[in-house]
Amino acid sequence: MRLSTYEIILPLVGADEKPIEGYALLVNGLYGAMDVVPKEDADRLQAGNFAGLSAALRERLMLRGHITRKDEAGELADLKLFSRIYKNVQGRMGVGLVIMPTYDCNFRCPYCFEQHRLKKGQDWLDNTMSDEMIEAVFAALKDYKARGYVVNGCTFYGGEPFLAKNIGVVKKIAGKCREMGLFMGAVTNGYDLEAYLDFMEEYKLGSIQVTVDGTAELNDRRRLHKNGLPTYDRILRNVELALQRGVTVRLRVNVGKENLHGIKDLVDDLKARGFIAKEEERAKEEAELRKTDLKAKTKRGVFSYYFKATTDDAHPEKNISEQDTIDEMMKIGFTAEEAVARQSQYDMIWYRMNNLFKKESYPDFSPAYCGAETGMLVVDPFGKIYTCWDVVGKDDQVTGYVQPGMSRFLWNFNKAKWRTRTVDLMKACQTCPHALICRGGCASRSSNAHGDYFREFCGEVREIFAFVASRVAGREWEKRCAAAAAGEACMDACAGELTLSLAGPASRFTNAERETIMSTTSQKEIFDIVKATAFLPEPAEAEK
Template identity: 25%
Template sequence: MGNICTIINGKFSWIEVKKSSKWIKTYPLYINRLVGNLSGFTLVICSARDLIDIIPNEYIKEDGGEIYTVLEDRYSENFNLLEQTNKQKEMLLLKEKEITVFSICPTYSCNMACKYCFESGYNTKKDIISDYNLSRVFNSIENDIGLLRRDNKSHNIRIELFGGEPLQSSTFSVVEKVFYFARKMGCDISIVTNGFALKEYLKLFLLFKSSIAEITVTLDGPENIHNDMRQSKNRKDNPFKVISDNVDLFLKLDFPINIATNMNKSNIEYLDVLFQYYNDMGWVNYNNFSSVIGRVYNRMSKGDDKSLLDEVDILTHIIGIFGESDFPKWLRLGFLKTIEHLSKKMNLSFGQNEYGRFPLEYCWSSSEIISGYYVDPKLNTYRCTCTVGLERYSLGNIRDVNSKSYRYANEWSGNKLFNDYKCRNCNIGGYCCGGCVLEREAKGEKFCDNERNIFKKFVKTIVLPRVYENVRLC
């Protein structure tokens, strides 16, 4: 037997582990020989099993490009990872309640001209869904709900409105029909909106208040920053003022408001000012108020977008605002991907829980816990938020799909860690898990390099300083 130090929930604990009498080949590992007061020890990160350990140097060696260990039960490639992963999935399915979300996109048109809108790069028509197509959407969803509730009468089902921008004067009748349909089917309603026309919809929302589970509105910074990043197509408008007034009104009327903020280099330095605004407005005192921090992406870009921030940039900035223990209950993170599991190990994920994300999967899109699809005015269906409007990623016409069809689509089925040679032999394969489908297509090998660099940056700026500070105290 031997002793190693491992990290769980930010705590460094010495544990006893079994030692073998022979050297055993390992899974691909990240190893970093430590120095100074920890000379003689090695930091080992096993992404496949989500382990962060500090072990004596004599427990691990490199030979001919391979890594070997005497800790057979810890890192051995003979460990049945697939069996463990399936057990973890089964546990997750028991723990987290399955939900089906049908997201209806009434139009790709929008009253804003946001600088980072991913849909603006897609060749989408701006027509509003016709009454005939909307009826076909309702028929398909109703049939699907019938099958779901035949198997489980209490199955959680939500109808969501997405866009484009779903809440416009021109889409009012569609939204009204969607609300009545959701009530007929006994489903909760959620809305993803820029928030500009909320007041116009107030009477309708009041009629369906008991069914509305969440209204997600975007504010990307204080007034001048938000209005620059998310400009109104009518340049005379003040989007921040209108949206802020609407949020204030809807909070006072006890609607559940979630404010999303998407971070890039244009607004990161103003995040604390935005939080202070929430406090000054008294929003943080409402139980029906929440906020999530996201990241601006450019999934389909083949080059480097100099305006973007990576996960580590945003995380370290937020730690700088709140420290590691004073994170507000109304706020959570929503941008961690490759470093999410590492952040949770370090107790620095600050409430992020990508609901439905399975072990060894990059995101929720391949999850069996969240089923469903997005459907657009042409009746094309999509699985991933970032693919809505990109027809080559369509699951097919709504007449040919159901809420679980994505499980049979190549993009959203199959685990890259088990099915891709490069992922199996990558030392961050268990965290990246093959990454985003769109970014892999656009960037190729460069995407892999980017993910490895983010991982190394996290280790350098977050993990190693805490290791040197805490391990000697174990």
């Protein structure tokens, strides 16, 4: 009997930002089990003193995977089993469609990761997706859907997808999306949005991501128009116009050393311009509407903003950590919870954990960091396909092609390479406690750090997870204790089990079933075994 290879032991932090004395959090990074135990028992676990645990606690921790009779190879076999199931049942059929009408852009942001495209000249940049290419892309997508792939939405991307001069080609793409019933969104700098106001309503554009990097002086230096024109006021004016037309707007703020201390001024300006108050009013209105109609929406779109540490590969001395953004927000008055909600790398973990506390689903066991390793499909104006939008325009990273006159995608070996960049196949990640939390990290960042897309990139994941997990679990524990103290709940022996665990479901497979899952080339055969063992809640839904 030993402590799991994938075990993480953390302190609990309460809502007052003080440690919760006498307790610790156990997180099993393989099975997703999260348990609160007395601090003295956590110390015994770390020391390997299992005999010092009560029989009931020892049994509970064995069943949930925190302590195990399996050796390292046995646990790794479970990691590979989960990954194989995910790839063949849950993660195989979804398509994250991204279409680039053009590589051209009216901005020249100094930290842009697409700087390489500028070397190809303005004539190349001016190209837009032709009518024949649009037809070919959507013929291939229809073929994909006919073969069982799930295509629910399309994101416009660039360059700048919403250049005023390109509204014609964008409308043609949107018309095809509408025919297929696809939700439409966009990543746009927002500068030319006034040319797309009628388009937003006609084609029911769902959401946009727009970036500003501070108030006017800071933003105009970082979000730089190619002709030196000011951008900040025009962007925010266009954001308001989009919101008035029911479009959801996520305002992204890329933060580096240059603008870190401008966060407060930006938030104050968003308040002064009415974005915050109007969003609060909209949320109240929608809450009232949903008392009688659960799907009701307001006429005004949802507004939110968030911060992300910039990765400026050309000037790494200007980079900051993700934690720096959290620290700055807390310094200017945000609570830890408010700061986490406004930081994209922290918010995802907070959201996932809170959902797991409901015990309505098993912990996620995807071995892939993002859609680049599962179903992302980025089509550029020339019909070249990429699996990651960070590498568009790089010919050595093309994964396939679309050709006019054909109704299917043509793939090359790069697709297989990207789809196998998963933690179960990355040697450095296989026995890491954060394997199914980090999932190997960002491939693009790995390339920048190691010169290799297929190496691991750990980044700040350990620090981010520790910060978030300690706090979100601490708040959940405080809520449970308060409910018990008020007589609303009983703190029984299982009160410390914050989530479900995959250790139990994993034990349902026979050795023969495991061998079949790991060796068969039949997706149906794997699905049938998963369904028979009830490994996933409602597996038929996962298949759809």
